[in-house]
Amino acid sequence: MVGPYLPVVTLIGELTILIISSIIFCGFILLILTFYSMKSGNILFPRFMRAGLLFLEGLMRALFRLFGFEDSDFLKIIVTLQNSLNWKAFLAIPVHDRVVFIPHCLRSNSCPAHLHDEGLKCRECGLCRVGEGKRFLEALGYRVFIIPGSSFIKRMIKRYHPKAIIGIGCLMEVKEGLEMANQVDIIAMGVVNLSDGCVETTADWDQVYKIALLGIPAKNVPDEMKKYLD
Numbered sequence: 393m394v395g396p397y398l399p400v401v402t403l404i405g406e407l408t409i410l411i412i413s414s415i416i417f418c419g420f421i422l423l424i425l426t427f428y429s430m431k432s433g434n435i436l437f438p439r440f441m442r443a444g445l446l447f448l449e450g451l452m453r454a455l456f457r458l459f460g461f462e463d464s465d466f467l468k469i470i471v472t473l474q475n476s477l478n479w480k481a482f483l484a485i486p487v488h489d490r491v492v493f494i495p496h497c498l499r500s501n502s503c504p505a506h507l508h509d510e511g512l513k514c515r516e517c518g519l520c521r522v523g524e525g526k527r528f529l530e531a532l533g534y535r536v537f538i539i540p541g542s543s544f545i546k547r548m549i550k551r552y553h554p555k556a557i558i559g560i561g562c563l564m565e566v567k568e569g570l571e572m573a574n575q576v577d578i579i580a581m582g583v584v585n586l587s588d589g590c591v592e593t594t595a596d597w598d599q600v601y602k603i604a605l606l607g608i609p610a611k612n613v614p615d616e617m618k619k620y621l622d
């Protein structure tokens with residue numbers, strides 16, 4: 393009974409071993425590229441790395457853990473890769489077609505602002521850095537939204553049809569936001585918060601301004617922001 397089927401079973405077995413070995417081999421290549429990127433800050437083959445890391449997400453997370461890295465390291469490298477892939481396209485988009493989404497968890501606990509149809513109406517009271525950030529970004533020509541959740545992002549995208557987004561937030565929010573933007577063909581750059589939580593979080597404002605200034609001629613940059621030009 394087994395005789396005629398034996399070559400087929402053997403072939404399936406060999407193919408399975410070949411596929412599994414190839415996946416593990418790719419995983420190790422990705423791991424080496426990732427460690428190199430993390431150490432040097434220089435990303436090699438970003439398109440291959442991003443596709444591979446997302447396609448083999450389960451395996452890559454396991455390998456990361458095996459080598460003593462956290463899940464957050466995995467997410468950070470995904471965000472960095474996505475930013476580096478979007479960098480050039482973002483540069484080319486005029487600032488009036490860009491928006492910035494700032495999470496409202498950055499505000500002070502004593503924030504006097506109220507929520508309205510398009511997010512928090514910041515009074516620039518000086519109790520947190522959101523007011524200053526909003527002022528800087530609007531001076532550059534950005535539309536800025538201080539939002540309590542992703543439903544606002546979807547609504548503002550429908551309303552204003554931006555071509556590019558800067559999204560600020562915690563690691564998971566930024567990763568998911570970048571994926572969502574990819575799906576709707578919007579160029580997105582993510583900036584991960586320096587401290588997480590639900591209240592009084594801290595944004596990486598230097599990074600926000602560096603990204604915000606991409607593609608903006610130096611003559612259009614207010615003096616107080618010139619220090620963020622590369």
Ligand code: SF4
Nearest residue numbers: 503514515517520523
């Ligand atoms: S600067 Fe704006 S967001 Fe920050 S506490 Fe004041 S009103 Fe609220």
